[in-house]
Amino acid sequence: MEPFDKQEQELSDRELDALLPQWKVPSAPTHLRAAIFPEDTEPWWRRFWSTSVRVPVPVACCLALLLALGGWRWMVPGVGRVVMKTERVEVPVVKTEVVTRTVYRDRIVRAPRTARDFSALEPVAELRPRIIRSVHVQD
Amino acid sequence: MTPQKAFDQYHEAVYRFAYRLTGRPDLAEDITQECFLVLVRSPQRYDPARAGMKTFLFAIARNLALKEHRDYGGEQALDDADIPAATVPRESLEVSSAVAAAVAALPQLQREALILFEYEGVTIEEIAEIVAANVGTVKSRLHRARERLRRALAPYRNVGNTHGTV
Numbered sequence: 694m695e696p697f698d699k700q701e702q703e704l705s706d707r708e709l710d711a712l713l714p715q716w717k718v719p720s721a722p723t724h725l726r727a728a729i730f731p732e733d734t735e736p737w738w739r740r741f742w743s744t745s746v747r748v749p750v751p752v753a754c755c756l757a758l759l760l761a762l763g764g765w766r767w768m769v770p771g772v773g774r775v776v777m778k779t780e781r782v783e784v785p786v787v788k789t790e791v792v793t794r795t796v797y798r799d800r801i802v803r804a805p806r807t808a809r810d811f812s813a814l815e816p817v818a819e820l821r822p823r824i825i826r827s828v829h830v831q832d
Numbered sequence: 833m834t835p836q837k838a839f840d841q842y843h844e845a846v847y848r849f850a851y852r853l854t855g856r857p858d859l860a861e862d863i864t865q866e867c868f869l870v871l872v873r874s875p876q877r878y879d880p881a882r883a884g885m886k887t888f889l890f891a892i893a894r895n896l897a898l899k900e901h902r903d904y905g906g907e908q909a910l911d912d913a914d915i916p917a918a919t920v921p922r923e924s925l926e927v928s929s930a931v932a933a934a935v936a937a938l939p940q941l942q943r944e945a946l947i948l949f950e951y952e953g954v955t956i957e958e959i960a961e962i963v964a965a966n967v968g969t970v971k972s973r974l975h976r977a978r979e980r981l982r983r984a985l986a987p988y989r990n991v992g993n994t995h996g997t998v
Contacts, residue, residue: 704982704989712985713950716931721847722861729868730836 835871838885843868845952846889852947853897855936863900867892883961890954891962894944901940927988934984942977945970 704712732740748756833841846867851860867889871878878888935943944963948954956974960967 702983702986703979704986706978706982708989709978709982709985712927712931712988713981715927716852716935716951717928718848718851719857721844721864725843725847725861725865726839728865729839729872 833885835868835875838871838889839868842886842889845886846893849890849947849952850893850897852932852935852951853894853944854900855932859897859900863893863896866896884958887954887958887961890948890952891964894962897944898940930985930988934981937984938977938980942973942980945973946977946981949974 731743843864847860847864850863851857854860854863870892871889878885883891935946938946941963945959948959948962949956954962956967956970959970963970965973
């Protein structure tokens with residue numbers, strides 16, 4: 694009786710193997726991808742406003758400190774600013790005298806060449822003779 | 833392998849595993865999402881030399897489910913072979929629901945080993961890596977889980993193309 698009872702109370706391996714696959718589960722929801730990889734579905738300009746950058750805490754602290762320091766220096770007048778100021782300063786200067794003297798020296802200068810052609814000699818259009826009275830001195 | 837490729841290839845398996853492990857679709861969704869977010873945020877945690885991507889993801893899912901179980905699972909034992917079968921399936925239950933209930937009634941460590949082996953086709957060696965136990969322990973958990981299921985599902989002997997015993 695006992696083996697029969699055990700057979701009644703328990704399934705065999707084959708029976709169990711046939712039963713187990715009958716438990717079906719639904720598929721994964723389709724919005725999972727969008728939840729994990731939002732950059733695949735969102736346009737770039739929307740990502741631009743929602744993207745975050747991970748910065749190590751020490752770096753973030755340094756950046757915040759620098760920002761605060763810069764802001765304070767900008768807000769407080771005269772601190773850390775470059776101011777241009779004109780001052781009159783006496784500077785010793787060595788004075789030198791310039792003397793101008795005239796110096797003559799000989800040198801050969803060539804005379805300018807004159808034209809030696811007869812182009813300027815032309816016959817006159819009207820001859821006007823002029824009689825000059827001669828004076829004889831009677832001794 | 834990029835996180836996108838890993839998601840395309842394994843998200844269904846991870847979701848199924850998480851669903852069967854927790855019995856809750858919302859929790860399964862959270863666990864699946866968290867698994868792949870780990871991969872996106874710290875890809876250096878995955879070492880191909882140590883284990884395959886599927887094993888890595890199942891291990892994360894398993895740890896998340898275990899944490900959930902510890903935080904909110906109440907006083908159910910993790911791996912107690914002496915606890916009685918938790919459910920006595922009624923004749924009116926569908927076979928699918930009966931199997932789900934019987935598996936859900938298993939202790940956590942037996943349940944995860946059984947689900948990975950029977951439903952996800954993971955080898956015993958891979959299960960040992962996922963659950964951080966040795967192969968002998970995994971075999972023992974599987975044996976006890978199947979033993980418990982054989983008793984719990986006995987009323988459904990003649991349902992689902994099963995006839996008689998060997």
